[in-house]
Amino acid sequence: MGENTVTSRFNEIYDATNKQALTFITAKCGNVDDISDILQETYMEVYKVLGEKGADYIENDEAFVIRIAKQKVYKHYSALEKRKSDLSLTVMTGGEEIDLLDEIPDEMDLEDSVCNSELVEQIGAYIKKKPQDIRRIFYLRFSLDLSIKEIAEMMETSESNIKNKLYRTINEIRDFYGKGEAV
Amino acid sequence: MKETELFKQVADRQMPDLEKIRENILNSEAPKKETKIFHLKPSRFIAVAVVSALALAGTIAAVASGGVFNLFNPKPAVTATADEAAPVKKTPDKPKKANKKETKKSKSQNEEKLVKELNEKGLELSWCESLGTTEGYEIVYGGGDNTEDCKCKYIIDNYTFTSSTQYSPYGLGLYIITDNGESYTLTEARDKNVIPDITPVINAIDENQGRVDFDFTYRLSEGIESWFLTRFNSNVATVAKLGKVDGFTIYYNLRGTKGGTAPAETLGDYSISTTRVKRDYSLGLYVSDGSRFGDLTEAYNNGWITDLTALEEELDSNPKTRNVFTIQKTAETATESDGEEETQAEDETEPETEAPTEAVTEQETEAESE
Numbered sequence: 001m002g003e004n005t006v007t008s009r010f011n012e013i014y015d016a017t018n019k020q021a022l023t024f025i026t027a028k029c030g031n032v033d034d035i036s037d038i039l040q041e042t043y044m045e046v047y048k049v050l051g052e053k054g055a056d057y058i059e060n061d062e063a064f065v066i067r068i069a070k071q072k073v074y075k076h077y078s079a080l081e082k083r084k085s086d087l088s089l090t091v092m093t094g095g096e097e098i099d100l101l102d103e104i105p106d107e108m109d110l111e112d113s114v115c116n117s118e119l120v121e122q123i124g125a126y127i128k129k130k131p132q133d134i135r136r137i138f139y140l141r142f143s144l145d146l147s148i149k150e151i152a153e154m155m156e157t158s159e160s161n162i163k164n165k166l167y168r169t170i171n172e173i174r175d176f177y178g179k180g181e182a183v
Numbered sequence: 184m185k186e187t188e189l190f191k192q193v194a195d196r197q198m199p200d201l202e203k204i205r206e207n208i209l210n211s212e213a214p215k216k217e218t219k220i221f222h223l224k225p226s227r228f229i230a231v232a233v234v235s236a237l238a239l240a241g242t243i244a245a246v247a248s249g250g251v252f253n254l255f256n257p258k259p260a261v262t263a264t265a266d267e268a269a270p271v272k273k274t275p276d277k278p279k280k281a282n283k284k285e286t287k288k289s290k291s292q293n294e295e296k297l298v299k300e301l302n303e304k305g306l307e308l309s310w311c312e313s314l315g316t317t318e319g320y321e322i323v324y325g326g327g328d329n330t331e332d333c334k335c336k337y338i339i340d341n342y343t344f345t346s347s348t349q350y351s352p353y354g355l356g357l358y359i360i361t362d363n364g365e366s367y368t369l370t371e372a373r374d375k376n377v378i379p380d381i382t383p384v385i386n387a388i389d390e391n392q393g394r395v396d397f398d399f400t401y402r403l404s405e406g407i408e409s410w411f412l413t414r415f416n417s418n419v420a421t422v423a424k425l426g427k428v429d430g431f432t433i434y435y436n437l438r439g440t441k442g443g444t445a446p447a448e449t450l451g452d453y454s455i456s457t458t459r460v461k462r463d464y465s466l467g468l469y470v471s472d473g474s475r476f477g478d479l480t481e482a483y484n485n486g487w488i489t490d491l492t493a494l495e496e497e498l499d500s501n502p503k504t505r506n507v508f509t510i511q512k513t514a515e516t517a518t519e520s521d522g523e524e525e526t527q528a529e530d531e532t533e534p535e536t537e538a539p540t541e542a543v544t545e546q547e548t549e550a551e552s553e
Contacts (some may be wrong), residue, residue, distance in 0.1 A: 022199070040199075047211075158437075
């Protein structure tokens with residue numbers, strides 16, 4: 001099996017599945033800072049399998065990649081860490097189950113005078129301080145464009161839980177940055 | 184800048200650079216065909232190396248006995264007869280081939296038998312694979328062709344087994360075949376004490392974790408989640424933390440059917456009711472101090488929870504439970520006629536039952552309207 005064939009097959013699989021793999025890892029990881037590592041480990045394994053078994057070995061690209069991603073996520077965390085992560089999905093603390101989706105306008109009233117890139121950095125730093133589940137929800141929603149329903153399914157929790165966490169965070173960002181206050 | 188664009192920029196900055204990852208992988212050492220020996224564990228690698236060395240030494244000795252020139256010439260040395268030299272080469276090959284074939288045949292027969300037996304039990308198992316043989320039984324995993332994603336959690340002994348494989352829609356997907364050829368699911372095998380200890384299964388899972396098509400995990404069960412899973416034979420623990428009372432953490436069940444007859448309990452001076460009907464018709468309130476677990480009624484009866492005023496405060500202060508649980512003090516206005524309150528009720532001249540009835544009715548109405 002030629003190296004070029006393996007490389008081109010790898011590229012084909014990578015292009016077709018990287019979003020799904022990234023979404024899966026983001027939803028399931030214990031720490032979002034590990035996403036990059038787990039994603040790379042996942043595709044390293046895919047690349048290795050292609051090299052060892054041949055470019056035709058993988059029949060269902062997405063199923064295969066997701067299965068390896070699952071293993072990599074499981075392997076990446078100790079049983080205890082995984083358990084904590086699991087529990088954090090089911091434990092809810094406070095917050096009315098109000099459909100905030102309808103109440104939030106598309107645009108927020110951020111100060112136009114604030115430099116956008118600086119604002120992006122500030123909000124990024126703020127998000128980094130949030131709990132893992134909130135960070136995952138934020139990235140799944142805004143970077144991977146998943147709907148509330150899709151995020152709830154991926155994270156195995158209720159839509160209202162996701163809405164609460166997401167919109168509470170958005171409101172916090174508005175409170176801190178929309179009025180020009182520093183955190 | 185629009186809010187969503189701003190958040191997208193924030194989120195994108197945190198996400199990995201996909202092109203960089205691709206580059207890293209493609210720039211890594213090109214994958215090569217698997218050389219099996221390098222995939223052995225260090226202990227096995229050493230064992231294989233020692234055996235190989237001994238075998239080589241034996242071969243050299245055998246060849247040397249036929250003449251040192253055999254090392255450089257495949258033909259028998261002049262000093263040895265063809266009959267003497269030939270067995271040295273043939274003996275190790277023949278039985279090895281035969282054994283290998285026999286093992287493969289036996290394994291596949293086992294697997295076929297398992298598939299057949301499990302299918303007779305109403306499952307549509309289409310494949311299975313051995314995870315290894317231990318004292319008196321073989322550990323096998325398998326499933327059907329159903330590609331529907333399935334996540335199963337089973338508590339067996341002190342372990343929570345999770346299978347997220349796409350091919351095990353019928354349960355955990357772990358099976359035991361005894362030397363007699365009888366097959367059991369892992370749960371059955373433990374329930375019937377076919378396997379006296381779960382450790383070999385754990386070891387088999389550990390040894391097979393590296394395989395790309397293997398998808399089981401386990402962990403030691405602990406805490407309220409484990410208790411909940413065991414008690415309700417559930418796959419998912421749907422409890423949420425409420426707060427602390429009397430040193431015990433209070434949890435409430437997130438699941439329940441609205442409507443129907445809402446459960447109500449009288450504990451001491453308090454009447455507690457809920458709009459959510461649970462499978463076990465309990466209140467859906469649980470307590471634990473890390474070592475003791477129980478539902479609220481058990482906890483109260485055991486004397487673990489006595490401060491129901493604190494419980495009332497916790498239930499009322501949490502918006503998630505405020506509208507689901509109703510806790511009312513009944514001693515001042517009513518006297519209960521059931522449970523522990525019977526003796527107190529005897530002293531009362533006009534026992535009232537209106538309050539708890541009202542509470543239940545109110546909740547039922549609310550539940551129905553929801």
